Amino acid sequence: MDFNEFLKSLPKIKNIPLPGEVSHYKMVPPFRKELLKHHQKAVPNAKRAGVLALFYPDSNAQTKFVLILRKTYKGVHSAQIGFPGGKLETQDVSIEATAVRETFEEVGVPEKKISVIKALSKVYIPPSNFFVHPFIGVIKDVPRFFRQEDEVEAVLEITLEHFLEHERLITKHVTTSYSVDVEVPAFNLNGYVVWGATAMILSEIKDLLKQAL
Numbered sequence: 001m002d003f004n005e006f007l008k009s010l011p012k013i014k015n016i017p018l019p020g021e022v023s024h025y026k027m028v029p030p031f032r033k034e035l036l037k038h039h040q041k042a043v044p045n046a047k048r049a050g051v052l053a054l055f056y057p058d059s060n061a062q063t064k065f066v067l068i069l070r071k072t073y074k075g076v077h078s079a080q081i082g083f084p085g086g087k088l089e090t091q092d093v094s095i096e097a098t099a100v101r102e103t104f105e106e107v108g109v110p111e112k113k114i115s116v117i118k119a120l121s122k123v124y125i126p127p128s129n130f131f132v133h134p135f136i137g138v139i140k141d142v143p144r145f146f147r148q149e150d151e152v153e154a155v156l157e158i159t160l161e162h163f164l165e166h167e168r169l170i171t172k173h174v175t176t177s178y179s180v181d182v183e184v185p186a187f188n189l190n191g192y193v194v195w196g197a198t199a200m201i202l203s204e205i206k207d208l209l210k211q212a213l
Helices: 003-008 010-015 021-027 030-045 095-107 160-164 196-212
Strands: 047-057 063-070 085-087 115-119 123-125 130-138 152-159 169-174 182-189 192-194
Touching: 003 010, 003 047, 010 115, 010 196, 021 182, 021 196, 047 095, 047 196, 063 095, 063 160, 063 192, 085 095, 085 130, 095 115, 095 130, 095 152, 123 196, 130 196, 152 160, 160 182, 160 196, 169 192, 182 196, 192 196
Parallel strands: 047 130
Antiparallel strands: 047 063, 047 085, 063 152, 115 130, 123 130, 169 182, 182 192
16 A cells, blocks of 8 residues: 555544454454453553554555564563564653654664554553553654564564455464463464464554555
8 A cells, every 4th residue: 555545544543433352352262352351450550561553665655564573582472473562661751652662672763753643452461461552653754674683583564455455364273371272363464473462453453444544
């Protein structure tokens, strides 16, 4: 999709009510719906994190957004696909500022060039006890990505049209912290399987874009 056309849709995106759980539940296995309700009591004491779905033009003026492949490490999010983002730090004036700062740190996009368009529905992640605040942002120039080598294995540039294709939706058997082997809804993006909280956020973004474009 032409990036200028995408920019024209931003006022609509800002004004569309968030679908929230309606979108999130499309990308969770049935057992997790009950777990999500059960774990809501943990939210007030959870760690807070901000993540950013950053949209931008490529060299052909086509719309893309960025995801990252995290490094392999001893942790629940090892080697997973996610948005740039991270934990709220004491120097952050807001959770939105956290998302923007972490995007600069992880993929090298200057903070001053990022415009945050909309806050999305929050997602609680029980295994790591994080309450994630996602945002949609844009940068109007073609970015040069510089990955944070100690945390980011690869920077993934996802074409908007590729993301919106119906065949991107799949089911996948994965090992989760709840069960050894579970079939979960997922997105197949650039050959990577994206599931869990990232897929839930992507689902809401997709539902918003379907109404706005």
